[in-house]
Amino acid sequence: MNPLSQAVASGLMSGAVYALLAAGLVLAFHTSRVVNLAHGEAYAVAGLVASALSGYGWPRYAALPAALLAAVLFLTSLEHFLLRPRRDWPVGSLILITLATAFLMRGLLQVVIGVDPLSFPRLFVGPPVRILGGIIPLQGIFLIVIGLGTAAGVLLLLRSPMGWRLRATAENPEMAALLGINTARMRLLAFGIAGALGGLGALLLVPLVSVDYQSGLGMTLRGFIAAAIGGMSPSWAIVSGVGLGLAEALVTTYMGALAQDPIVFLALIGVAVWQSRTIMFGGSVRA
Amino acid sequence: MKRLLGVLLVLAAIDGAHAADPFVIGIIAPTTGPLATVGSRQLAAVQWWEQDLNQKGGINNHPIQIIACNDEGSPDRAVTCARDLIAKGSMLLLNASVTGPIRAVMPLLAHGPVMVTPSPNVLPDAATYVFQTSASDRDITTAIADYLKQNHKDRLAMIASTDASGEVGTASAAAVFPQAGIKYDLARIDLRANDASIQLANVVKDDVPLVYSNYSGAGAATVVKSFNNLGLTQPLLISYANISDAFIAVIKNDMPGRLLGTGMRSVAPELLDDPAEVERLNYFSAAYKAWRHENVDQLALVGLTLADTAEAILTHVGDPKNPDAVRDFLESTPIKSVQTIRFSKSSHIGLHTADIAILEFKHGRWVKADPLK
Numbered sequence: 001m002n003p004l005s006q007a008v009a010s011g012l013m014s015g016a017v018y019a020l021l022a023a024g025l026v027l028a029f030h031t032s033r034v035v036n037l038a039h040g041e042a043y044a045v046a047g048l049v050a051s052a053l054s055g056y057g058w059p060r061y062a063a064l065p066a067a068l069l070a071a072v073l074f075l076t077s078l079e080h081f082l083l084r085p086r087r088d089w090p091v092g093s094l095i096l097i098t099l100a101t102a103f104l105m106r107g108l109l110q111v112v113i114g115v116d117p118l119s120f121p122r123l124f125v126g127p128p129v130r131i132l133g134g135i136i137p138l139q140g141i142f143l144i145v146i147g148l149g150t151a152a153g154v155l156l157l158l159r160s161p162m163g164w165r166l167r168a169t170a171e172n173p174e175m176a177a178l179l180g181i182n183t184a185r186m187r188l189l190a191f192g193i194a195g196a197l198g199g200l201g202a203l204l205l206v207p208l209v210s211v212d213y214q215s216g217l218g219m220t221l222r223g224f225i226a227a228a229i230g231g232m233s234p235s236w237a238i239v240s241g242v243g244l245g246l247a248e249a250l251v252t253t254y255m256g257a258l259a260q261d262p263i264v265f266l267a268l269i270g271v272a273v274w275q276s277r278t279i280m281f282g283g284s285v286r287a
Numbered sequence: 288m289k290r291l292l293g294v295l296l297v298l299a300a301i302d303g304a305h306a307a308d309p310f311v312i313g314i315i316a317p318t319t320g321p322l323a324t325v326g327s328r329q330l331a332a333v334q335w336w337e338q339d340l341n342q343k344g345g346i347n348n349h350p351i352q353i354i355a356c357n358d359e360g361s362p363d364r365a366v367t368c369a370r371d372l373i374a375k376g377s378m379l380l381l382n383a384s385v386t387g388p389i390r391a392v393m394p395l396l397a398h399g400p401v402m403v404t405p406s407p408n409v410l411p412d413a414a415t416y417v418f419q420t421s422a423s424d425r426d427i428t429t430a431i432a433d434y435l436k437q438n439h440k441d442r443l444a445m446i447a448s449t450d451a452s453g454e455v456g457t458a459s460a461a462a463v464f465p466q467a468g469i470k471y472d473l474a475r476i477d478l479r480a481n482d483a484s485i486q487l488a489n490v491v492k493d494d495v496p497l498v499y500s501n502y503s504g505a506g507a508a509t510v511v512k513s514f515n516n517l518g519l520t521q522p523l524l525i526s527y528a529n530i531s532d533a534f535i536a537v538i539k540n541d542m543p544g545r546l547l548g549t550g551m552r553s554v555a556p557e558l559l560d561d562p563a564e565v566e567r568l569n570y571f572s573a574a575y576k577a578w579r580h581e582n583v584d585q586l587a588l589v590g591l592t593l594a595d596t597a598e599a600i601l602t603h604v605g606d607p608k609n610p611d612a613v614r615d616f617l618e619s620t621p622i623k624s625v626q627t628i629r630f631s632k633s634s635h636i637g638l639h640t641a642d643i644a645i646l647e648f649k650h651g652r653w654v655k656a657d658p659l660k
Contacts, residue, residue, distance in 0.1 A: 001517075003485070003488060007485055009484075014481065110319060115319055115324065116533045116536070118536075118537065119508070122540070127518060128516060128518040135484070135488070135516075137516040137517075137518075205481070210512065212321075252485050252486070253485050253489065257449050257474075258475060261477070
């Protein structure tokens with residue numbers, strides 16, 4: 001096996017999921033101004049529900065949509081029942097609510113589904129494919145194609161009339177409301193899409209790995225790092241997600257697993273410093 | 288007057304029939320977090336023992352009272368648990384956690400109580416009050432080296448985690464494999480990683496006859512799934528702590544061509560030849576299954592070794608609260624369980640290389656491994 005090719009193959013698989021998570025996180029952030037720290041729980045909910053239902057013998061065509069629906073319901077419920085009634089609260093308090101919701105969901109998943117990791121059979125079965133000395137399972141190829149395709153679809157959505165309403169809600173909710181846009185519905189829609197993206201990531205990745213009740217936090221962190229590196233821009237967040245997956249894989253290949261976290265977080269600090277420099281010397285502070 | 292005397296006699300008889308004070312035993316086990324699979328199954332075996340023994344009237348008329356504390360696999364929490372359990376009057380500590388948390392607790396026990404743990408990664412000094420009921424990780428690694436040599440193989444690929452357990456595994460490999468003339472390539476994996484294909488790609492070459500995953504805990508499923516994702520055909524050997532039904536359930540859709548494991552001989556009952564060990568295993572297997580509706584696996588067995596060690600202490604030591612008396616007893620008396628545990632004045636490790644078997648998962652159960660082809 002060629003280590004570089006293998007790193008690229010693995011990095012693209014992780015990166016496609018990070019891109020989905022980052023796109024959802026940014027979408028919800030832009031319509032609500034809240035960094036949703038429960039975002040990764042949508043991944044855990046979908047993965048665990050799909051695994052549990054498959055374990056109970058549900059057919060795939062029923063278990064997977066049910067899992068996706070659970071992820072969508074989770075994030076839309078968070079927006080509808082917890083965030084919307086408190087829109088006048090400081091953003092910091094709302095972020096704390098999302099953090100508390102994440103821990104609540106972890107506890108709920110632990111009680112209802114248990115502590116053991118679960119998984120479910122692959123959607124795409126076949127011998128692994130060799131590409132330039134790297135090996136990638138068939139499910140992995142579909143994960144990359146569907147994941148990145150869906151993330152690109154989100155970008156197209158943002159250019160549609162629906163997307164304009166979402167962006168208007170994000171940029172100036174009062175003006176958007178005066179123009180007749182139902183901003184509450186737009187926020188709910190954004191959280192619903194975010195839930196669907198997180199859930200889709202789980203349905204594509206979990207058959208290749210496993211999921212447990214505490215998988216959500218790691219996914220929130222990865223999605224947030226990608227979104228932050230991408231400057232909370234939907235298109236750059238998707239690029240950053242793929243870049244983050246590749247960077248993790250390359251660091252692991254050439255520097256070892258122990259170096260992965262320090263380097264990823266060093267990169268995050270570097271980007272944050274670079275972005276603040278832009279603001280200080282060329283942006284709003286100077287102006 | 289006669290009536291009053293009668294009432295007093297009845298009351299005295301009732302009082303005499305009451306059980307004596309309970310024997311309080313504390314157990315530290317991660318029942319949530321990434322190591323919950325390891326802790327909850329050992330805890331279940333100890334709780335089975337508690338109810339089984341109490342149904343029979345306890346030990347010398349003392350009921351058993353188990354107090355459990357969840358350390359979540361965290362050293363800080365483990366220290367808090369130990370302090371709390373000692374404060375609640377635990378005369379013995381059982382520790383079903385993993386390397387880091389167990390090591391964090393050990394300095395608290397300079398003056399007792401005795402702590403018993405089954406973690407192969409813990410090598411207690413014989414001067415301490417800590418006893419370990421499994422074989423050491425080095426002995427387990429030696430069993431792997433012996434298996435390779437019996438099969439005339441001298442290569443191995445190894446995956447170890449980046450936590451304290453992985454450090455021990457790495458050190459054991461460095462000490463054992465080169466001495467046995469076995470060349471090995473090692474890659475480390477982070478506990479939260481969701482893909483191990485890079486690590487496997489770095490160490491598994493075509494001429495490697497066996498891949499060993501030393502990674503303990505449920506996350507090790509990542510290694511098995513990545514092994515399958517890469518379409519590797521070598522036998523895969525998984526670690527001591529992963530010989531459980533729960534682990535098999537996670538990887539059942541991604542089974543390697545041959546799944547091997549390191550385990551106690553009692554995991555494959557046909558490898559036992561002591562009738563007392565067989566009898567204990569059969570009794571435990573039947574009663575545990577009836578109680579928990581779950582088959583006995585290796586984690587349940589190592590949990591039982593903790594319980595049987597505690598039972599031997601409480602039955603035979605006059606003052607089980609006296610750590611010196613308990614230590615003297617354990618150092619001089621073999622403990623009968625599903626395998627006989629033998630401590631000595633120079634070693635607080637209860638099992639040895641000969642007590643370990645290389646197992647293979649075939650037809651839904653673990654049996655003695657076939658030769659490497």
